[in-house]
Amino acid sequence: MAGLLKKFKWLIFLLGFLLVLFILAKLIFGIFGRQIVVDQIQKNLNTTAKLKSIDLSLPLRVHLSQLEIGTLVKIKQVSISINPLGFFAGKLVINNLDLLEPEITLLQSAPGKFNLPVPKQTGGKPPDIYLAGLQIKNGKVIFTDKTVTSADYELIVDKINLNLAKDIFPPTSLNMRFDFSADFTDKSGGALGSLFAKGWVDMAAKNMDAKLELKGLEVAQFAPYYGNFISHKKISTGKLDLTSLFKAKDNQLEITNNLRLFALVYGQQNMAKDSFEELSGLDITQNTLDLFADESGNLDFEFTINTLLDKPALDPNKVKGIILNAAMKNLANQSPVDLASKVLKTVEKIKNFTDGLKSIGN
Numbered sequence: 001m002a003g004l005l006k007k008f009k010w011l012i013f014l015l016g017f018l019l020v021l022f023i024l025a026k027l028i029f030g031i032f033g034r035q036i037v038v039d040q041i042q043k044n045l046n047t048t049a050k051l052k053s054i055d056l057s058l059p060l061r062v063h064l065s066q067l068e069i070g071t072l073v074k075i076k077q078v079s080i081s082i083n084p085l086g087f088f089a090g091k092l093v094i095n096n097l098d099l100l101e102p103e104i105t106l107l108q109s110a111p112g113k114f115n116l117p118v119p120k121q122t123g124g125k126p127p128d129i130y131l132a133g134l135q136i137k138n139g140k141v142i143f144t145d146k147t148v149t150s151a152d153y154e155l156i157v158d159k160i161n162l163n164l165a166k167d168i169f170p171p172t173s174l175n176m177r178f179d180f181s182a183d184f185t186d187k188s189g190g191a192l193g194s195l196f197a198k199g200w201v202d203m204a205a206k207n208m209d210a211k212l213e214l215k216g217l218e219v220a221q222f223a224p225y226y227g228n229f230i231s232h233k234k235i236s237t238g239k240l241d242l243t244s245l246f247k248a249k250d251n252q253l254e255i256t257n258n259l260r261l262f263a264l265v266y267g268q269q270n271m272a273k274d275s276f277e278e279l280s281g282l283d284i285t286q287n288t289l290d291l292f293a294d295e296s297g298n299l300d301f302e303f304t305i306n307t308l309l310d311k312p313a314l315d316p317n318k319v320k321g322i323i324l325n326a327a328m329k330n331l332a333n334q335s336p337v338d339l340a341s342k343v344l345k346t347v348e349k350i351k352n353f354t355d356g357l358k359s360i361g362n
Contacts, residue, residue, distance in 0.1 A: 026055070029062075033054040033056075038051050045069065045118075045120075047072075048070055051064060051066065051068075052065045052067075053066075060084055061079060063079050063080075064078040064079075069117070072105060074103045075099055076102075080094055081094065086130070093130045093132065094131045094132065097135070099134075099135070100138070101138050101139065101140075102139045103139070103141075106142065106143045107146075108146060110146045110147060132166040134162065134163075134164040135162065135164070136160055139159075139160030139162070142154065143155045143156070145224075153224055154187055155184065157184060157195075159181070159182060160182045161181050162178065163178065173204075174203060174205075175202040176202070180195070180196065180197040181197075183195075186221065192221050193214060193215060193216045195212075195213070195215075196212070196215070199246065201309075203309075206248060207248050209247060209248075210246040211246070212243070216240075217239065217241075218237065219235060219240050219261065220238060223235065235266060236266060238265065239261070239262050239263045240259070240260070240262075241259070243258045251308055252306070254304060254305075258302050259299075259326075260298065262298040263298075264298070302329070304322075305322065
């Protein structure tokens with residue numbers, strides 16, 4: 001009984017000692033921590049930094065309030081949960097990183113340079129950092145691109161929510177599960193579509209099972225990037241829905257896609273110029289909407305992309321082939337009457353174009 005009592009006293013003493021250490025660490029964090037964090041960010045990223053406060057809580061969790069890094073990042077609150085067992089292995093293991101209302105302002109200048117900080121080369125080996133979980137609540141990205149149009153092109157990705165977590169068992173597993181959602185908006189806050197993604201990926205085993213959905217994406221907003229790849233005609237407004245299933249086994253990634261373009265409205269065209277452009281460059285991938293859409297102007301097709309999980313790549317020529325095959329399947333599903341009508345319209349365009357050339361020659 002005396003031995004048990006002695007062990008209990010030692011346990012009380014140890015807990016008390018650890019509590020004192022924690023209180024001291026908390027006081028030191030409160031006095032010196034904020035400046036240390038700011039100095040390290042400014043030193044390593046070669047940019048300015050601001051931090052309102054820093055705090056420490058149990059079980060070993062660090063809280064940063066109102067963090068700013070240059071003109072790039074603003075975060076209302078950062079919470080970092082650290083696994084103390086990682087210190088014994090000489091590594092920094094972060095059980096969870098929580099970001100509350102992070103805002104990133106990304107700018108690409110006319111020469112194509114981004115406003116990203118350039119880390120200083122210290123020459124030493126960076127510490128091993130392992131992230132087991134990431135949570136983003138109500139994030140926002142403001143992207144301004146000065147390379148695609150004469151005026152600044154701006155896209156806002158708002159209401160970003162992400163939950164990324166590693167499987168607990170087995171402890172050596174690198175299987176990461178994720179759940180992501182975000183909204184696209186314009187400068188005035190107008191809705192441009194939504195993005196959802198959910199599933200898991202294991203980069204060690206190179207396996208994956210996930211689903212991605214784009215809903216109601218306003219395609220005209222992205223015209224500076226796709227140009228006339230979809231159609232020679234200018235699209236003033238139109239919606240896109242996309243569902244993609246990602247399946248990977250032993251690094252072989254298959255992406256099955258179901259795409260729908262709808263509610264398409266074309267802008268005013270110069271008919272002579274439009275006819276000349278269509279006939280002088282009859283690229284089937286650039287006329288998908290014009291030749292293969294249904295009578296309502298909508299386009300639905302399915303296609304599959306095969307690539308590698310660790311090195312995903314899309315060859316432009318292969319993409320054209322994929323679009324052509326999908327468009328041909330779309331044609332096969334249409335009625336013979338509609339097909340005949342489209343052939344007659346195409347022949348009529350060619351005839352009008354030829355007659356126009358003859359009249360110019362005369």
